[in-house]
Amino acid sequence: MKRLLYIFPILLIASCGQTSNTSQESITVHRSESKPKTILKNTDTVETAEKSSELNSEKSLDIFTEFALNYSPARKPNSGVAMLPEASDSALRAIEILKTSHPKELEKYLTLIFVKLYSAHLECCHQSYEIRRQPLGGLDRDKDPLVCEFNDLTKQFADKKRVEFISSSIAYDYVSSHKYLLDFKPIKKHIEVIEQVHKNIEDGVYWKS
Structure with missing residues:
Protein backbone atom coordinates (compact mmCIF):
# COMPACT_ATOMS: atom_id res chain seq x y z
CA MET A 1 0.00 0.00 0.00
CA LYS A 2 2.81 2.38 0.89
CA ARG A 3 4.50 1.51 -2.39
CA LEU A 4 1.36 2.49 -4.29
CA LEU A 5 1.23 5.81 -2.47
CA TYR A 6 4.80 6.56 -3.54
CA ILE A 7 4.11 5.62 -7.17
CA PHE A 8 0.99 7.80 -7.47
CA PRO A 9 2.74 11.16 -6.83
CA ILE A 10 5.48 10.20 -9.28
CA LEU A 11 2.91 9.47 -11.99
CA LEU A 12 1.11 12.72 -11.20
CA ILE A 13 4.33 14.75 -11.52
CA ALA A 14 5.21 13.02 -14.80
CA SER A 15 1.74 13.70 -16.14
CA CYS A 16 1.97 17.39 -15.19
CA GLY A 17 5.36 17.62 -16.87
CA GLN A 18 3.98 16.20 -20.09
CA THR A 19 1.02 18.60 -19.97
CA SER A 20 3.37 21.53 -19.41
CA ASN A 21 5.61 20.45 -22.27
CA THR A 22 2.62 19.98 -24.55
CA SER A 23 1.29 23.43 -23.67
CA GLN A 24 4.71 24.97 -24.26
CA GLU A 25 4.98 23.23 -27.63
CA SER A 26 1.50 24.47 -28.53
CA ILE A 27 2.46 28.05 -27.62
CA THR A 28 5.66 27.75 -29.63
CA VAL A 29 3.77 26.42 -32.66
CA HIS A 30 1.17 29.18 -32.45
CA ARG A 31 3.87 31.81 -32.16
CA SER A 32 5.82 30.42 -35.11
CA GLU A 33 2.65 30.28 -37.20
CA SER A 34 1.76 33.86 -36.36
CA LYS A 35 5.08 35.33 -37.57
CA PRO A 36 4.50 34.86 -41.32
CA LYS A 37 1.11 36.54 -40.94
CA THR A 38 2.79 39.60 -39.42
CA ILE A 39 5.38 39.65 -42.20
CA LEU A 40 2.68 39.40 -44.84
CA LYS A 41 0.82 42.27 -43.23
CA ASN A 42 3.95 44.44 -43.27
CA THR A 43 4.63 43.46 -46.89
CA ASP A 44 1.10 44.40 -47.87
CA THR A 45 1.53 47.77 -46.18
CA VAL A 46 4.76 48.45 -48.08
CA GLU A 47 3.20 47.41 -51.39
CA THR A 48 0.19 49.63 -50.74
CA ALA A 49 2.47 52.58 -49.94
CA GLU A 50 4.49 51.96 -53.11
CA LYS A 51 1.35 51.83 -55.25
CA SER A 52 0.09 55.03 -53.65
CA SER A 53 3.43 56.71 -54.36
CA GLU A 54 3.31 55.56 -57.98
CA LEU A 55 -0.21 56.94 -58.37
CA ASN A 56 0.85 60.29 -56.89
CA SER A 57 3.85 60.33 -59.20
CA GLU A 58 1.81 59.63 -62.33
CA LYS A 59 -0.87 62.11 -61.31
CA SER A 60 1.80 64.77 -60.76
CA LEU A 61 3.25 64.06 -64.20
CA ASP A 62 -0.21 64.47 -65.75
CA ILE A 63 -0.77 67.74 -63.89
CA PHE A 64 2.52 69.31 -64.91
CA THR A 65 2.40 67.99 -68.48
CA GLU A 66 -1.00 69.59 -68.96
CA MET A 83 4.74 86.59 -69.11
CA LEU A 84 5.31 83.22 -67.51
CA PRO A 85 2.12 81.49 -66.39
CA GLU A 86 0.92 81.69 -62.82
CA ALA A 87 1.79 78.37 -61.22
CA SER A 88 -1.04 76.82 -59.23
CA ASP A 89 -0.42 75.06 -55.93
CA SER A 90 -1.04 71.72 -57.63
CA ALA A 91 1.54 72.50 -60.33
CA LEU A 92 4.14 73.46 -57.72
CA ARG A 93 3.42 70.32 -55.69
CA ALA A 94 3.77 68.29 -58.87
CA ILE A 95 7.20 69.82 -59.49
CA GLU A 96 8.39 68.75 -56.04
CA ILE A 97 7.27 65.16 -56.63
CA LEU A 98 8.67 65.00 -60.17
CA LYS A 99 12.11 66.11 -58.98
CA THR A 100 12.61 62.62 -57.59
CA SER A 101 10.12 60.47 -59.51
CA HIS A 102 10.50 61.82 -63.09
CA PRO A 103 13.40 64.32 -63.20
CA LYS A 104 13.91 63.99 -66.97
CA GLU A 105 10.23 64.61 -67.68
CA LEU A 106 10.31 67.63 -65.38
CA GLU A 107 13.34 68.96 -67.25
CA LYS A 108 11.57 68.61 -70.61
CA TYR A 109 8.30 70.25 -69.66
CA LEU A 110 9.84 72.99 -67.54
CA THR A 111 12.22 73.87 -70.37
CA LEU A 112 9.31 73.85 -72.80
CA ILE A 113 7.55 76.58 -70.81
CA PHE A 114 10.57 78.87 -71.00
CA VAL A 115 11.28 78.09 -74.65
CA LYS A 116 7.68 79.00 -75.46
CA LEU A 117 8.09 82.31 -73.67
CA TYR A 118 11.25 83.24 -75.56
CA SER A 119 9.81 82.27 -78.95
CA ALA A 120 6.73 84.40 -78.17
CA HIS A 121 8.93 87.39 -77.28
CA LEU A 122 10.81 87.06 -80.54
CA GLU A 123 7.72 86.61 -82.70
CA CYS A 124 5.99 89.52 -81.02
CA CYS A 125 8.76 92.02 -80.54
CA HIS A 126 11.98 90.53 -81.99
CA GLN A 127 13.82 90.69 -78.69
CA SER A 128 14.07 89.03 -75.29
CA TYR A 129 12.65 90.41 -72.04
CA GLU A 130 13.13 90.10 -68.31
CA ILE A 131 11.22 87.04 -67.11
CA ARG A 132 10.75 87.91 -63.43
CA ARG A 133 7.66 89.64 -62.13
CA GLN A 134 9.84 91.41 -59.56
CA PRO A 135 13.08 92.04 -61.45
CA LEU A 136 14.83 94.11 -58.81
CA GLY A 137 17.02 92.10 -56.48
CA GLY A 138 17.63 88.37 -56.57
CA LEU A 139 15.47 85.31 -57.01
CA ASP A 140 12.21 85.19 -55.08
CA ARG A 141 10.52 81.79 -54.80
CA ASP A 142 7.26 83.30 -53.63
CA LYS A 143 6.96 85.79 -56.48
CA ASP A 144 8.73 83.86 -59.25
CA PRO A 145 8.57 80.15 -58.39
CA LEU A 146 8.98 78.92 -61.97
CA VAL A 147 12.03 81.09 -62.52
CA CYS A 148 13.58 79.67 -59.36
CA GLU A 149 12.76 76.11 -60.39
CA PHE A 150 14.33 76.65 -63.80
CA ASN A 151 17.36 78.22 -62.19
CA ASP A 152 17.66 75.14 -59.96
CA LEU A 153 17.87 73.19 -63.20
CA THR A 154 20.28 75.45 -65.07
CA LYS A 155 22.26 76.58 -62.00
CA GLN A 156 23.02 79.85 -63.77
CA PHE A 157 22.44 82.23 -60.88
CA ALA A 158 23.42 81.94 -57.23
CA ASP A 159 20.64 82.08 -54.65
CA LYS A 160 20.27 85.20 -52.52
CA LYS A 161 22.48 87.27 -54.80
CA ARG A 162 21.42 90.30 -56.77
CA VAL A 163 20.69 89.56 -60.42
CA GLU A 164 20.41 92.54 -62.73
CA PHE A 165 18.64 90.86 -65.62
CA ILE A 166 17.32 87.39 -66.45
CA SER A 167 16.62 87.16 -70.16
CA SER A 168 13.94 84.97 -71.66
CA SER A 169 16.71 83.58 -73.87
CA ILE A 170 17.89 81.53 -70.88
CA ALA A 171 15.91 78.52 -72.13
CA TYR A 172 17.38 78.72 -75.64
CA ASP A 173 20.87 78.84 -74.16
CA TYR A 174 20.09 75.82 -72.00
CA VAL A 175 18.82 73.77 -74.94
CA SER A 176 21.86 74.80 -76.98
CA SER A 177 24.09 73.11 -74.40
CA HIS A 178 21.72 70.18 -73.81
CA PRO A 186 7.41 70.49 -78.80
CA ILE A 187 10.77 71.97 -77.77
CA LYS A 188 12.26 71.45 -81.22
CA LYS A 189 9.27 73.20 -82.81
CA HIS A 190 9.82 76.37 -80.77
CA ILE A 191 13.60 76.27 -81.19
CA GLU A 192 13.05 76.31 -84.95
CA VAL A 193 10.83 79.39 -84.56
CA ILE A 194 13.50 81.07 -82.44
CA GLU A 195 16.28 80.36 -84.92
CA GLN A 196 14.20 81.60 -87.84
CA VAL A 197 13.56 84.89 -86.06
CA HIS A 198 17.28 85.12 -85.20
CA LYS A 199 18.06 84.73 -88.90
CA ASN A 200 15.47 87.31 -89.88
CA ILE A 201 16.95 89.78 -87.38
CA GLU A 202 20.45 89.21 -88.76
CA ASP A 203 19.17 89.69 -92.30
CA GLY A 204 17.34 92.87 -91.33
CA VAL A 205 14.02 91.46 -92.52
CA TYR A 206 11.94 93.35 -89.97
CA TRP A 207 13.43 96.72 -90.86
CA LYS A 208 13.16 96.57 -94.61
CA SER A 209 10.71 99.01 -96.12
Whole structure:
Protein backbone atom coordinates (compact mmCIF):
# COMPACT_ATOMS: atom_id res chain seq x y z
CA MET A 1 0.00 0.00 0.00
CA LYS A 2 2.81 2.38 0.89
CA ARG A 3 4.50 1.51 -2.39
CA LEU A 4 1.36 2.49 -4.29
CA LEU A 5 1.23 5.81 -2.47
CA TYR A 6 4.80 6.56 -3.54
CA ILE A 7 4.11 5.62 -7.17
CA PHE A 8 0.99 7.80 -7.47
CA PRO A 9 2.74 11.16 -6.83
CA ILE A 10 5.48 10.20 -9.28
CA LEU A 11 2.91 9.47 -11.99
CA LEU A 12 1.11 12.72 -11.20
CA ILE A 13 4.33 14.75 -11.52
CA ALA A 14 5.21 13.02 -14.80
CA SER A 15 1.74 13.70 -16.14
CA CYS A 16 1.97 17.39 -15.19
CA GLY A 17 5.36 17.62 -16.87
CA GLN A 18 3.98 16.20 -20.09
CA THR A 19 1.02 18.60 -19.97
CA SER A 20 3.37 21.53 -19.41
CA ASN A 21 5.61 20.45 -22.27
CA THR A 22 2.62 19.98 -24.55
CA SER A 23 1.29 23.43 -23.67
CA GLN A 24 4.71 24.97 -24.26
CA GLU A 25 4.98 23.23 -27.63
CA SER A 26 1.50 24.47 -28.53
CA ILE A 27 2.46 28.05 -27.62
CA THR A 28 5.66 27.75 -29.63
CA VAL A 29 3.77 26.42 -32.66
CA HIS A 30 1.17 29.18 -32.45
CA ARG A 31 3.87 31.81 -32.16
CA SER A 32 5.82 30.42 -35.11
CA GLU A 33 2.65 30.28 -37.20
CA SER A 34 1.76 33.86 -36.36
CA LYS A 35 5.08 35.33 -37.57
CA PRO A 36 4.50 34.86 -41.32
CA LYS A 37 1.11 36.54 -40.94
CA THR A 38 2.79 39.60 -39.42
CA ILE A 39 5.38 39.65 -42.20
CA LEU A 40 2.68 39.40 -44.84
CA LYS A 41 0.82 42.27 -43.23
CA ASN A 42 3.95 44.44 -43.27
CA THR A 43 4.63 43.46 -46.89
CA ASP A 44 1.10 44.40 -47.87
CA THR A 45 1.53 47.77 -46.18
CA VAL A 46 4.76 48.45 -48.08
CA GLU A 47 3.20 47.41 -51.39
CA THR A 48 0.19 49.63 -50.74
CA ALA A 49 2.47 52.58 -49.94
CA GLU A 50 4.49 51.96 -53.11
CA LYS A 51 1.35 51.83 -55.25
CA SER A 52 0.09 55.03 -53.65
CA SER A 53 3.43 56.71 -54.36
CA GLU A 54 3.31 55.56 -57.98
CA LEU A 55 -0.21 56.94 -58.37
CA ASN A 56 0.85 60.29 -56.89
CA SER A 57 3.85 60.33 -59.20
CA GLU A 58 1.81 59.63 -62.33
CA LYS A 59 -0.87 62.11 -61.31
CA SER A 60 1.80 64.77 -60.76
CA LEU A 61 3.25 64.06 -64.20
CA ASP A 62 -0.21 64.47 -65.75
CA ILE A 63 -0.77 67.74 -63.89
CA PHE A 64 2.52 69.31 -64.91
CA THR A 65 2.40 67.99 -68.48
CA GLU A 66 -1.00 69.59 -68.96
CA PHE A 67 0.20 72.80 -67.32
CA ALA A 68 3.18 73.09 -69.69
CA LEU A 69 1.36 72.09 -72.86
CA ASN A 70 -1.57 74.44 -72.20
CA TYR A 71 0.67 77.46 -71.66
CA SER A 72 0.20 79.70 -74.69
CA PRO A 73 1.90 83.09 -74.38
CA ALA A 74 0.73 86.00 -76.55
CA ARG A 75 2.67 86.30 -79.81
CA LYS A 76 0.92 89.02 -81.78
CA PRO A 77 2.41 92.52 -81.97
CA ASN A 78 0.80 95.11 -79.70
CA SER A 79 -0.66 92.38 -77.49
CA GLY A 80 1.67 93.15 -74.61
CA VAL A 81 4.82 91.40 -73.49
CA ALA A 82 4.14 87.75 -72.66
CA MET A 83 4.74 86.59 -69.11
CA LEU A 84 5.31 83.22 -67.51
CA PRO A 85 2.12 81.49 -66.39
CA GLU A 86 0.92 81.69 -62.82
CA ALA A 87 1.79 78.37 -61.22
CA SER A 88 -1.04 76.82 -59.23
CA ASP A 89 -0.42 75.06 -55.93
CA SER A 90 -1.04 71.72 -57.63
CA ALA A 91 1.54 72.50 -60.33
CA LEU A 92 4.14 73.46 -57.72
CA ARG A 93 3.42 70.32 -55.69
CA ALA A 94 3.77 68.29 -58.87
CA ILE A 95 7.20 69.82 -59.49
CA GLU A 96 8.39 68.75 -56.04
CA ILE A 97 7.27 65.16 -56.63
CA LEU A 98 8.67 65.00 -60.17
CA LYS A 99 12.11 66.11 -58.98
CA THR A 100 12.61 62.62 -57.59
CA SER A 101 10.12 60.47 -59.51
CA HIS A 102 10.50 61.82 -63.09
CA PRO A 103 13.40 64.32 -63.20
CA LYS A 104 13.91 63.99 -66.97
CA GLU A 105 10.23 64.61 -67.68
CA LEU A 106 10.31 67.63 -65.38
CA GLU A 107 13.34 68.96 -67.25
CA LYS A 108 11.57 68.61 -70.61
CA TYR A 109 8.30 70.25 -69.66
CA LEU A 110 9.84 72.99 -67.54
CA THR A 111 12.22 73.87 -70.37
CA LEU A 112 9.31 73.85 -72.80
CA ILE A 113 7.55 76.58 -70.81
CA PHE A 114 10.57 78.87 -71.00
CA VAL A 115 11.28 78.09 -74.65
CA LYS A 116 7.68 79.00 -75.46
CA LEU A 117 8.09 82.31 -73.67
CA TYR A 118 11.25 83.24 -75.56
CA SER A 119 9.81 82.27 -78.95
CA ALA A 120 6.73 84.40 -78.17
CA HIS A 121 8.93 87.39 -77.28
CA LEU A 122 10.81 87.06 -80.54
CA GLU A 123 7.72 86.61 -82.70
CA CYS A 124 5.99 89.52 -81.02
CA CYS A 125 8.76 92.02 -80.54
CA HIS A 126 11.98 90.53 -81.99
CA GLN A 127 13.82 90.69 -78.69
CA SER A 128 14.07 89.03 -75.29
CA TYR A 129 12.65 90.41 -72.04
CA GLU A 130 13.13 90.10 -68.31
CA ILE A 131 11.22 87.04 -67.11
CA ARG A 132 10.75 87.91 -63.43
CA ARG A 133 7.66 89.64 -62.13
CA GLN A 134 9.84 91.41 -59.56
CA PRO A 135 13.08 92.04 -61.45
CA LEU A 136 14.83 94.11 -58.81
CA GLY A 137 17.02 92.10 -56.48
CA GLY A 138 17.63 88.37 -56.57
CA LEU A 139 15.47 85.31 -57.01
CA ASP A 140 12.21 85.19 -55.08
CA ARG A 141 10.52 81.79 -54.80
CA ASP A 142 7.26 83.30 -53.63
CA LYS A 143 6.96 85.79 -56.48
CA ASP A 144 8.73 83.86 -59.25
CA PRO A 145 8.57 80.15 -58.39
CA LEU A 146 8.98 78.92 -61.97
CA VAL A 147 12.03 81.09 -62.52
CA CYS A 148 13.58 79.67 -59.36
CA GLU A 149 12.76 76.11 -60.39
CA PHE A 150 14.33 76.65 -63.80
CA ASN A 151 17.36 78.22 -62.19
CA ASP A 152 17.66 75.14 -59.96
CA LEU A 153 17.87 73.19 -63.20
CA THR A 154 20.28 75.45 -65.07
CA LYS A 155 22.26 76.58 -62.00
CA GLN A 156 23.02 79.85 -63.77
CA PHE A 157 22.44 82.23 -60.88
CA ALA A 158 23.42 81.94 -57.23
CA ASP A 159 20.64 82.08 -54.65
CA LYS A 160 20.27 85.20 -52.52
CA LYS A 161 22.48 87.27 -54.80
CA ARG A 162 21.42 90.30 -56.77
CA VAL A 163 20.69 89.56 -60.42
CA GLU A 164 20.41 92.54 -62.73
CA PHE A 165 18.64 90.86 -65.62
CA ILE A 166 17.32 87.39 -66.45
CA SER A 167 16.62 87.16 -70.16
CA SER A 168 13.94 84.97 -71.66
CA SER A 169 16.71 83.58 -73.87
CA ILE A 170 17.89 81.53 -70.88
CA ALA A 171 15.91 78.52 -72.13
CA TYR A 172 17.38 78.72 -75.64
CA ASP A 173 20.87 78.84 -74.16
CA TYR A 174 20.09 75.82 -72.00
CA VAL A 175 18.82 73.77 -74.94
CA SER A 176 21.86 74.80 -76.98
CA SER A 177 24.09 73.11 -74.40
CA HIS A 178 21.72 70.18 -73.81
CA LYS A 179 20.99 69.02 -77.35
CA TYR A 180 19.12 65.89 -76.27
CA LEU A 181 16.16 68.14 -75.44
CA LEU A 182 15.67 68.63 -79.18
CA ASP A 183 14.43 65.04 -79.29
CA PHE A 184 11.30 66.37 -77.61
CA LYS A 185 9.22 67.61 -80.55
CA PRO A 186 7.41 70.49 -78.80
CA ILE A 187 10.77 71.97 -77.77
CA LYS A 188 12.26 71.45 -81.22
CA LYS A 189 9.27 73.20 -82.81
CA HIS A 190 9.82 76.37 -80.77
CA ILE A 191 13.60 76.27 -81.19
CA GLU A 192 13.05 76.31 -84.95
CA VAL A 193 10.83 79.39 -84.56
CA ILE A 194 13.50 81.07 -82.44
CA GLU A 195 16.28 80.36 -84.92
CA GLN A 196 14.20 81.60 -87.84
CA VAL A 197 13.56 84.89 -86.06
CA HIS A 198 17.28 85.12 -85.20
CA LYS A 199 18.06 84.73 -88.90
CA ASN A 200 15.47 87.31 -89.88
CA ILE A 201 16.95 89.78 -87.38
CA GLU A 202 20.45 89.21 -88.76
CA ASP A 203 19.17 89.69 -92.30
CA GLY A 204 17.34 92.87 -91.33
CA VAL A 205 14.02 91.46 -92.52
CA TYR A 206 11.94 93.35 -89.97
CA TRP A 207 13.43 96.72 -90.86
CA LYS A 208 13.16 96.57 -94.61
CA SER A 209 10.71 99.01 -96.12
